[in-house]
Amino acid sequence: MRTTAVLLIGICGLLAKAFVGQSDSWGRLPSRSVAPAALWDQFLPKDPVDVPLNASALSNRLQDVIFTVMKKGLPQVDIDLPAGLILGVEGEEPDELEPRALQAKAGDSDKAKAAKKEREVRGDRELAGAFVQFFYEFKNSVNLCVLFRNPGLANLARTAWGDFGKARVVGFPSSKSVQDSADVAKLLRNRPWVLAVAPRARQLRQLQELSEMPDVKMQLILANARVRCRKQGEDLRRDVATASNPVLHVSFMSKDALVFKSIDTPWVMVRRDGTEIWRGDEEPSREVLLDVLKR
Numbered sequence: 001m002r003t004t005a006v007l008l009i010g011i012c013g014l015l016a017k018a019f020v021g022q023s024d025s026w027g028r029l030p031s032r033s034v035a036p037a038a039l040w041d042q043f044l045p046k047d048p049v050d051v052p053l054n055a056s057a058l059s060n061r062l063q064d065v066i067f068t069v070m071k072k073g074l075p076q077v078d079i080d081l082p083a084g085l086i087l088g089v090e091g092e093e094p095d096e097l098e099p100r101a102l103q104a105k106a107g108d109s110d111k112a113k114a115a116k117k118e119r120e121v122r123g124d125r126e127l128a129g130a131f132v133q134f135f136y137e138f139k140n141s142v143n144l145c146v147l148f149r150n151p152g153l154a155n156l157a158r159t160a161w162g163d164f165g166k167a168r169v170v171g172f173p174s175s176k177s178v179q180d181s182a183d184v185a186k187l188l189r190n191r192p193w194v195l196a197v198a199p200r201a202r203q204l205r206q207l208q209e210l211s212e213m214p215d216v217k218m219q220l221i222l223a224n225a226r227v228r229c230r231k232q233g234e235d236l237r238r239d240v241a242t243a244s245n246p247v248l249h250v251s252f253m254s255k256d257a258l259v260f261k262s263i264d265t266p267w268v269m270v271r272r273d274g275t276e277i278w279r280g281d282e283e284p285s286r287e288v289l290l291d292v293l294k295r
């Protein structure tokens with residue numbers, strides 16, 4: 001089993017530096033009754049948006065965002081990073097921030113398909129691992145449940161992370177077993193913070209149902225749930241997106257176009273050199289963004 005020290009290499013060092021002196025406020029969970037997102041968004045700056053253009057800048061931004069999410073206790077947030085991005089959480093050097101063609105194509109060999117899948121899973125795990133480290137550092141892991149799409153992915157994560165404090169790392173029960181929101185609720189028992197890692201549509205629906213139950217106290221964090229900037233008319237993801245706060249979104253619309261949104265910023269699309277080519281206060285659909293790129 002790996003030691004904590006190994007796990008904590010990487011972004012956590014930076015994190016500890018950034019938040020030294022603030023850890024005393026982590027003795028209890030933040031209250032749920034915090035101003036809703038709409039309130040922050042009224043104060044959108046007109047200034048240029050500081051978009052992270054490399055993986056280390058993105059890691060730093062992610063740490064700020066996780067910190068804010070924990071501190072404010074926002075009831076439901078979502079974070080999307082580019083598929084397959086390695087942040088350095090498991091001890092490797094961070095990657096280039098670049099688009100990776102991870103969608104399986106018709107002509108792909110089985111080996112190529114498996115490699116793409118594995119890379120995507122790895123990227124999802126890196127994002128989840130950043131949260132796990134953060135909760136560990138702030139001695140809050142006992143309140144965290146990390147929920148993967150299936151038990152197999154949860155096992156992989158447990159092995160890769162080695163020591164993850166008292167976080168519960170589990171997978172959705174397989175779709176074959178009888179399953180409804182109550183089964184999921186059992187998994188999440190006594191864990192107010194729920195990090196759902198790349199959930200499937202059906203699983204998103206269950207989480208959404210659960211979070212709307214009056215007696216369920218859940219701070220739901222959707223990691224790489226991909227509910228943003230979709231084609232128009234995808235209803236379930238649309239509903240989830242409406243209920244959730246996009247605290248960090250980074251995705252590639254083309255090799256040279258990056259879509260970005262964070263707390264206190266508008267939605268923007270920039271070139272890889274940082275030149276802004278589009279901005280809006282509302283989340284754009286995929287069609288809108290592609291239209292901008294055609295101009």
Ligand SMILES: *[C@@H]1O[C@H](CO)[C@@H](O)[C@H](O)[C@H]1NC(C)=O
Nearest residue numbers: 051052053054055056057058
């Ligand atoms: C990453 O981007 C930041 C600005 O966002 C810059 O200050 C830093 O030097 C860049 N790092 C590398 C390794 O290019």
